[in-house]
Amino acid sequence: MKPVRAIIADDEEALREHLKKKLSSLWPELEVMGVAQDGEAALSMIRALKPDIAFLDISMPGMSGIDVAKAAAGACLFVFVTAHDEFAVEAFEREAVDYLLKPVTDERLTNTIRRLKERLVVAPVPDLTGVLERLSRALPKAPSHLQWIKAQHKDGVRLIAANDIYFFRATDKYTTVRTRDGEFLIRKTLKGLENELDPAQFWRVHRAAIVNARLIQKVDRSLAGTRTIRFKDLPDNLTVSRAYAHLFKQM
Amino acid sequence: MIEPLDKREFQQLTLKRFAAWSVLNALINTVIAFIIAGVGLSKGFAVTLIFSQCIGFSIFFSNLAVLPVYQRATRLRTQVLIVAAAVIAGSIIGTLLGALANGFRPIQFFQEHFGYFTQVILFALLFGFVISYIFISLSVISEEKIKRLEVEKAAMEAELRLVQSQMEPHFLFNTLANVRSLIDSDPRRAGDMLETFVAFLRTSLRTSRERTVPLVQELDVVKNYLDLFTMRMGSRLRYKIELPEALRGVRIPPLLIQPLVENAVKHGLEPSIDGGEVTIAAERADGRIRIKVTDSGVGIREAAGGSGIGLDNVRRRLAIMYGELGRLVIEENSPSGVKATIEIPDELKGTTPHHDPLPVPEVGASRRGERR
Numbered sequence: 161m162k163p164v165r166a167i168i169a170d171d172e173e174a175l176r177e178h179l180k181k182k183l184s185s186l187w188p189e190l191e192v193m194g195v196a197q198d199g200e201a202a203l204s205m206i207r208a209l210k211p212d213i214a215f216l217d218i219s220m221p222g223m224s225g226i227d228v229a230k231a232a233a234g235a236c237l238f239v240f241v242t243a244h245d246e247f248a249v250e251a252f253e254r255e256a257v258d259y260l261l262k263p264v265t266d267e268r269l270t271n272t273i274r275r276l277k278e279r280l281v282v283a284p285v286p287d288l289t290g291v292l293e294r295l296s297r298a299l300p301k302a303p304s305h306l307q308w309i310k311a312q313h314k315d316g317v318r319l320i321a322a323n324d325i326y327f328f329r330a331t332d333k334y335t336t337v338r339t340r341d342g343e344f345l346i347r348k349t350l351k352g353l354e355n356e357l358d359p360a361q362f363w364r365v366h367r368a369a370i371v372n373a374r375l376i377q378k379v380d381r382s383l384a385g386t387r388t389i390r391f392k393d394l395p396d397n398l399t400v401s402r403a404y405a406h407l408f409k410q411m
Numbered sequence: 412m413i414e415p416l417d418k419r420e421f422q423q424l425t426l427k428r429f430a431a432w433s434v435l436n437a438l439i440n441t442v443i444a445f446i447i448a449g450v451g452l453s454k455g456f457a458v459t460l461i462f463s464q465c466i467g468f469s470i471f472f473s474n475l476a477v478l479p480v481y482q483r484a485t486r487l488r489t490q491v492l493i494v495a496a497a498v499i500a501g502s503i504i505g506t507l508l509g510a511l512a513n514g515f516r517p518i519q520f521f522q523e524h525f526g527y528f529t530q531v532i533l534f535a536l537l538f539g540f541v542i543s544y545i546f547i548s549l550s551v552i553s554e555e556k557i558k559r560l561e562v563e564k565a566a567m568e569a570e571l572r573l574v575q576s577q578m579e580p581h582f583l584f585n586t587l588a589n590v591r592s593l594i595d596s597d598p599r600r601a602g603d604m605l606e607t608f609v610a611f612l613r614t615s616l617r618t619s620r621e622r623t624v625p626l627v628q629e630l631d632v633v634k635n636y637l638d639l640f641t642m643r644m645g646s647r648l649r650y651k652i653e654l655p656e657a658l659r660g661v662r663i664p665p666l667l668i669q670p671l672v673e674n675a676v677k678h679g680l681e682p683s684i685d686g687g688e689v690t691i692a693a694e695r696a697d698g699r700i701r702i703k704v705t706d707s708g709v710g711i712r713e714a715a716g717g718s719g720i721g722l723d724n725v726r727r728r729l730a731i732m733y734g735e736l737g738r739l740v741i742e743e744n745s746p747s748g749v750k751a752t753i754e755i756p757d758e759l760k761g762t763t764p765h766h767d768p769l770p771v772p773e774v775g776a777s778r779r780g781e782r783r
Contacts, residue, residue: 171681172585172643174600178592198684219581222684243584262588308713310743316750317743319711321722340730341738356713380479390483393730 164280165191167209169202169225170217170241179215179241179264186266187273199223206232213276215260218242230292237279238288239272305358309337311344318344322361326375326391327398328353330368338396365389366401379408432471440467443538454527461512466505466535473501474543494543502535558731565728569666570619572724589643604642611635618665626693626702627659633672633691640676647686648676658693661700662758664728670721671704671751679708679748687748698757699736707748711741729755 166183170176176195183190193209196202199220206214206228214236216225223231229238240259258272309320320339329336334345335353348356354364365371377392379400387400387408400408444463448456477497484490506528510520521528586608593601615632618624630652637650668691675689687707694701722739729737736756744750 171647172589173645174589174592174596174643175585177596178588181596200684221682221686243581243588262584263591264588306713308711310713313742316745319741319743319749321741323723324726341740 163189163191164213164277165193165209165211166213166215167194167196167202167205167211168192168215169196169199169205169220169228170215171197171220172217173197175217175241175262179260182264182266182269183273186269190273199225199228203228203231206235211236212280213237213239215239215241226292226295229288230296233288233292237276239276306353306356309344309346309348311337311346313344320344322357323372323374325372326394326396327372328362328370329398338394340393363404363407365398365404365407367403369398371398433468436467436471437464439542440464443467443534447534458513462506462509462531465509465512466502466531466539469505469508470498470501470535470539473497473504495540498536498539498543502532502539506531506535561731562728565724565731566622566664568724569664569728572670572721573615573619573666585643586639600642604639607635607638607642611639615666615669621665623662624665625659626654626661626663629663629665629668630654630691630693632666632669636669636672637676637689644681644686647683648680649686649688651688651690651692653690653692655693655695658695658700661693663700663702663755664732667725667728667753668702668704670725671753674721674751675704675706675708675749679706679710683709695757700755700757702753703750704752705744705748705750707744707746710743710748725753729753 168176168179168183170179176197180192180195183192190213193211194205196205197220199222202214202216202220202225203223205211214228214232216228216238218225218240219242225238225240225242229240238258241262241264242259243262258275260268260272305322307322309322309325311318311320320337324339326338326340328350329338330350331345333347335348335350337344337346350364350368350370353370354362357370361373362370363373371389375391375394377390380388380390382388385405387405389398389400391397440463441460444456444460447463448459474494474497477493481490481493484493509531510516510528515524586604590601590604590608593604611632614628614635618628618632634652637648641648641650672689672691680687680689690703690705692703692705694703722741726739729739733755736754738752738754740752740754742750742752
């Protein structure tokens, strides 16, 4: 029988070396062909060296271990290594993959080795598409809404957190962004912003204004029925146009 | 009479509350009438009581009328002026109403009983101001109390956040996994790492429990944190701390810089394949202290997460401690990464920054000195 070969990927050196050492003592016949420090390196290593097993740290710079397994699906068996079980790792056990929690213990690694040996006999490599999909969903997601606004300011680019913005107002070619620190001009249009911002937090209140609902202190209503928005710690007001008055009806 | 001065109370003006104030107002007016009648400065108790009620309620309603303006005023001086105007207007209207109610014709009353008229107006103003003053003082005290509570709350949140980030599973388990893995292969480094971890826990916990700390102590926490990550990330993380000797003792609220450094490492350098450098630099310029945390990491994408509870807390604590004078500015760093700058007033040049912002004369004096 040809020797079983593996690669290890982890961005932290001590952890890489530790796993390598443990494997060599618990599974001396296993040949560790190489170690990778990030996801992309791991992927090219899998493609070039065609190992039987890849031990992949889940959080690595660039590509996560899950991304690597998705991209190299079917190429080899995967064992995920992670510092804690935030990724609903019990899913691994039901499916044909395995996982290790750091710090890796001898007992746990022995179990994994036994399972890997069994699986290596039963070819072919199982299809992991389903479980990997579920795992990526469990990974912390980048929010899909705009969280930061970049604005040219003096000779640099200011990064303004969406939470700090009181309102956006359309002015000629630009859009004015109002924060506690002052006003900034950006090129994005209100229409574009409306699509990208979190609609639960940012409300269109006027043809020319979007407001951060979290920073509204109160909405005054005049005898004529015009609603005016007032903010915490800010002298500026915004008028609500009739078309959007329904947003504040119950307030 | 002028109870509605407390803003928060008044925001929910209910019929019940309005009735309670009216009754209180009527009682105070009656007491005042007794006092004036008692010292013998009146044309009989009934006349005085009618005057007192008319004036009291006029002032009460004037204050109600100016309340929306009052609530929008942010400065104490403006608020006092608004109330003073309301008291004066209320006193005059009340006196005229009182004259009517007592069966005088106002113009005739003004002409024929000028001495009495002045006396009534003076009493109206006197009591109006005294009672307004009492209520304003009470409301100022309650605002100071609210501010103190806000400071305490924000500090507690910062402490809680620290504990959360120390106990954050990824940080905790990864650090311990590193120590564990080094125990066999490199016991010396394992020991060093454990010591650094303990030092980080100890300094950060101690720091979080103070109201303000010297800059050098805060940067100690930062240094331990970065040392720990340097051990983990190896050559991918480099750092530099530039703290001029003269700024070591500058006092800042605790754990103001640490979250910025944490963001730089977590969101800037850890996700970067090549890693990078974090620089923390403090400087004194234009009567202000500036602390910059710069990283050369992956930077912030507009849709990226982590606009963060950490940053919100830093910003809020700056606002509470220093008002307009405390700022947190986040910028893109060139060629890559993020630059976060904290700006606070230089405490050497003013004692209570929030109320007494810029001691301009001193600056002027030192400039003149230089020229000589």
